[in-house]
Structure formats: structure tokens, C-alpha cells
Amino acid sequence: MTGHGRWHCIVGDGWFANVRGQFSVLSEIMLEYQVPQLEPMIAQVVALLDAVMALVGVLVGLALWLLGGRFARPVCVLGGLIVGALGGATAVGYWSNATATLVSLLVGGTVGCLLAYLLFRVWMGVSFAVVFGAALAFSAIIWLSPSVIGGGMDKLTMPEITIETLMAGETRDFWQAFTAVIQELASWPQAIWQELKPTARSAMIGGGLVGGMCGLLIGLILPRLAASIQSAFVGSILMVGGGGSLFRLRGVPGLATLAEQPGVLLLLVGLITLMGTALQCMVFCRKTDK
Secondary structure: OOHHHHHHHHHOOOHHHHHHHHHHHHHHHHHHHHOHHHHHHHHHHHHHHHHHHHHHHHHHHHHHHHHHHHHHHHHHHHHHHHHHHHHHHHHHOOOOOHHHHHHHHHHHHHHHHHHHHHOHHHHHHHHHHHHHHHHHHHHHHHHOOHHHHOOOHHHOOOOOOOHHHHOOOOOOOHHHHHHHHHHHHHHHHHHHHHHOOHHHHHHHHHHHHHHHHHHHHHHHHOHHHHHHHHHHHHHHHHHHHHHHHHHHHHOOHHHHHHOOOHHHHHHHHHHHHHHHHHHHHHHHOOOOOO
């Protein structure tokens, strides 16, 4: 059975279309109840923004895929600078004078930079443990057979959300509708977890623990390699996700359908991540990790 078939045993046929439908409800609400006279223009703007966001995702993903690991330490130091400066200013308080605030910003930023630089290995270990653990956990659940996952998973679909159910009554509040959609989407992962058999849950937990421990060790011992893998992984997700959206918007049937198969996407993301990691290591990781 292909990855596509296995995944549909988990979430049911048409789940990806259902997810897109939940977000499209928000656009319909805006068109019908907010500014109906601007429907054509808003529809064009929404389509344009969708395409622009997909293109930006592809470009940002490509940059991370090629160069992300190279700038891991500077980004970590910059983050320490910002967090340290904000922490110093907060510790002093808003009632202090300008001089004390400036000194607290400088001292906090300096301390944050030093800690971020010195604890770079720790940061890479923790972040890679989270990323690698989550990746292995979801990979395990995607490729499990239906008999192991659970017999009721093929019947589990997201509740249908329509404008009538969201906007019933005299008060047609867009934010109430938005909150309802978010709550429905947030409750769905819990529904999946409840339908999983104990074996599937154990596989997910085991994959997460193994990935977390391996990620922690790799990040502590080889921080440059961990940074390259993480940046290539995030970049591959952005490129695949953005590319799939562009294919769907352009109406490319074969590629758009292929982009909706999680098993295929998993393999594609894995291959692109490996290629990006190898490329970054050949170009930037010639020196020994320090």
C-alpha cells in the first residue's frame, strides 16, 4: 500500500480538501457579510496574496536549504542579543530614566550575546532534538499499516463548517466565526490521538523519543551538522509546501494531486533535506565542528 493510501486510512478521503475548506469559509464570510460590493476585487487580492505567500515560502525555503546552516551561530547570537536586551529593560522597569534604560539594554544585550555564543551547542542540541523527534514521530504514523493504526481512523473526518452554522443569529461577528474555525482545527489532532491504537501510540512516542535523544547528541557533538540538517529540513518543507500551492493555483492537475499525498511528500522532503545537508556540508562544513 502506498503512503497515500495509508494516510487516507488515518484521516479519511478528502481530508486535505476539508482543511482548505475550513479556511475558505473565512474568506466567504468576509465576502458575504463585510464588504459584498468589493467581492471581485477581494477575490483577486486573496488569490494574489496566496500566490505571493507561496512564492515567498519557496524563496525563503531555498535560502535556508542552501545557506541556513552557515548563519546558524550568527542568528543564535542575534536572538540572544534581542532577548537579553529586552530582559534587561524589563528588569529595570518602565519607570526608570532614559540613562538607566539604555544601560540595561546594553548590559542585557551583551550578556545575551555571550550566553548565546557560549551555549550554541546546547541550543543546537535542544532544537535538533525537538525537530528530529517530531519528524520521526510523524514519519512513523504515516507509514504504519491501517491494521496497526486503528480501524476507525478511515471514518474520522473533520466536522463540516459552513457559513450558516458559524454565523447563525442576528450577530454576524467575523471573529466569532474565526474562533470557531480555529477551535475545530485545534480539536482534530486530539481526535486522531484518541482513535489511535496503543501500538500506534507507542510507535509515535518511541519514534519521538529516539529522534529526540539522537537529535540531542548530534546537536551537542556536531552543532554545525545539526544546524545544516535543521535548515535544510525547514527549507525543504517551505519549498515543497509553497511549490504545491503554486501548482494548485496554476491548475497543474498531476503535480497538484501529487502534492496532496503525504507519503510522497514525506519522501520528497526527506530527499531534499539530504541533498541540502550534503551540499551545505561540502561547502561550509569542511572545518571541524568547534
